[in-house]
Amino acid sequence: MKHLLGTKDLTKEEILTILDMAAPMKDIILREIKKVPTLRGKIIATLFYEPSTRTKNSFELAAKFMSADTVSISVATSAVQKGESLRDTVYTLEAMGVDAIVIRHSRNGAPHYLASFSKASIVNGGDGQNEHPSQALLDLFTIREHKGRIEGLKVLILGDIMHSRVAKSNIYALSKLGAEVIVSGPPTLIPEHVKEYAEVCYDVDAAIRKADVVNVLRLQLERQQAGLITSLQDYHATYGLTKERVAKGKDDLLILHPGPMNRGIEIDEEVAYSRQSVIQEQVSNGVAVRMAIYYLLLGGAQA
Amino acid sequence: MSELKRKAQVMDAEGVRRALARLAHEIVEKNQGAAEVILVGIRRRGIPLAQRLSKLIGSIEGTEPPVGELDITLYRDDLSTLGPNPIVHRTYIPKPVTDATVVLVDDVIYTGRTTRAAMDALFDLGRPRAVQLCVLIDRGHRELPIRPDFVGKNVPTSKKEVIEVHLEEIDGEDAVYIMEKQE
Numbered sequence: 001m002k003h004l005l006g007t008k009d010l011t012k013e014e015i016l017t018i019l020d021m022a023a024p025m026k027d028i029i030l031r032e033i034k035k036v037p038t039l040r041g042k043i044i045a046t047l048f049y050e051p052s053t054r055t056k057n058s059f060e061l062a063a064k065f066m067s068a069d070t071v072s073i074s075v076a077t078s079a080v081q082k083g084e085s086l087r088d089t090v091y092t093l094e095a096m097g098v099d100a101i102v103i104r105h106s107r108n109g110a111p112h113y114l115a116s117f118s119k120a121s122i123v124n125g126g127d128g129q130n131e132h133p134s135q136a137l138l139d140l141f142t143i144r145e146h147k148g149r150i151e152g153l154k155v156l157i158l159g160d161i162m163h164s165r166v167a168k169s170n171i172y173a174l175s176k177l178g179a180e181v182i183v184s185g186p187p188t189l190i191p192e193h194v195k196e197y198a199e200v201c202y203d204v205d206a207a208i209r210k211a212d213v214v215n216v217l218r219l220q221l222e223r224q225q226a227g228l229i230t231s232l233q234d235y236h237a238t239y240g241l242t243k244e245r246v247a248k249g250k251d252d253l254l255i256l257h258p259g260p261m262n263r264g265i266e267i268d269e270e271v272a273y274s275r276q277s278v279i280q281e282q283v284s285n286g287v288a289v290r291m292a293i294y295y296l297l298l299g300g301a302q303a
Numbered sequence: 304m305s306e307l308k309r310k311a312q313v314m315d316a317e318g319v320r321r322a323l324a325r326l327a328h329e330i331v332e333k334n335q336g337a338a339e340v341i342l343v344g345i346r347r348r349g350i351p352l353a354q355r356l357s358k359l360i361g362s363i364e365g366t367e368p369p370v371g372e373l374d375i376t377l378y379r380d381d382l383s384t385l386g387p388n389p390i391v392h393r394t395y396i397p398k399p400v401t402d403a404t405v406v407l408v409d410d411v412i413y414t415g416r417t418t419r420a421a422m423d424a425l426f427d428l429g430r431p432r433a434v435q436l437c438v439l440i441d442r443g444h445r446e447l448p449i450r451p452d453f454v455g456k457n458v459p460t461s462k463k464e465v466i467e468v469h470l471e472e473i474d475g476e477d478a479v480y481i482m483e484k485q486e
Contacts, residue, residue, distance in 0.1 A: 017390075024374065024393045033427045036377040295377075300388035 006131035021292035062290035136169030151178035159217030314479035322455035327359035371396030401429035415449035
């Protein structure tokens with residue numbers, strides 16, 4: 001594997017390899033000495049054109065646990081402010097000897113563009129409304145840890161499907177592994193073509209009742225100017241994961257949320273911190289999965 | 304990769320059994336019992352060997368020492384020359400290694416690099432009181448200052464040769480062969 005651009009391009013076997021590798025990586029972050037020497041001498045850069053706390057820190061921590069050195073470029077303080085192009089920024093990083101670049105960008109396909117000319121490995125840390133593969137992989141890892149499998153599970157993805165790169169990466173990966181994907185949310189936020197991959201169920205209560213797992217998406221407040229939802233109160237009442245809705249679902253319904261949460265909008269606080277919620281665990285699993293990704297991209301001989 | 308051809312058999316099932324029985328006695332003798340001992344098998348063939356040694360020590364001492372499994376992939380110094388990403392397995396040691404006597408168990412010692420990686424991996428898990436090394440076959444050609452404490456059999460080899468250890472649990476038979484690389 002040279003780059004990680006999206007789960008759409010991964011095979012079932014590649015996804016399973018990443019999930020399998022993440023288990024020994026998780027053991028490393030649970031022990032006292034959280035470091036292995038595997039990527040000593042490698043340099044990993046994070047290049048974030050959009051704000052992020054957990055993803056950026058998770059990628060950086062994962063690099064450090066593997067003994068790679070890290071360079072972090074935040075757009076606000078970099079030469080990007082002086083008008084440096086994406087291409088020139090990547091050439092600059094390459095000239096510094098960077099082996100992998102984790103990029104987050106508001107434009108769909110920005111990582112694919114970098115991969116078309118960069119000598120370094122490119123990792124998609126989220127591109128526009130396209131994909132966020134590492135988030136989907138950590139979601140799958142978390143689901144598999146709790147349910148023992150992915151195949152045959154009914155996984156509900158709830159909320160703003162249209163704007164969500166997390167939803168897309170999850171839908172591709174889950175369907176490759178044989179899960180039954182259900183999507184639910186406001187009809188204005190569910191694109192028509194999602195039906196190729198998932199069952200669309202506009203009745204949220206019915207969708208929750210049949211689900212083994214629910215992945216609640218963040219309502220992207222910054223992308224809601226277009227009048228696609230009526231009000232936040234309405235959204236909560238009609239589509240929010242409330243205590244009442246969870247009570248009517250399966251007793252072992254597993255609850256995920258990619259963060260950051262809008263409490264009281266797409267998810268209730270009691271639900272987010274309930275026994276069925278694995279939202280905190282997703283964060284630590286994220287580091288393990290990203291270590292596995294680095295290992296697969298940079299660990300062996302370059303083909 | 305060049306083909307390997309079987310050149311000679313250096314141990315059969317009986318030979319392996321006798322060697323392990325002696326190694327078990329030597330481990331007990333050197334450690335004055337086995338109460339503080341953890342046997343840690345280096346993946347892959349070190350693990351069944353460690354399990355067998357534990358049973359044998361149990362039959363001598365009455366209690367079987369705990370057996371751990373060590374995966375050293377992330378500690379190797381030759382990762383970038385090995386080809387694409389060897390699979391990483393989980394490391395599992397049933398009790399804390401700090402203050403224990405750890406006997407590392409492997410099938411073959413050659414350059415010593417695997418042992419070095421195993422020691423690095425072990426020390427990231429804690430601080431053992433002592434580390435000893437037990438191997439079924441010592442084939443020579445060390446590249447590091449490492450010497451096993453317990454050896455099943457010394458087999459002088461040339462660098463063109465390869466030692467293949469077969470174990471019932473993995474390969475369906477107990478035997479040790481010298482293989483030769485075909486040009």
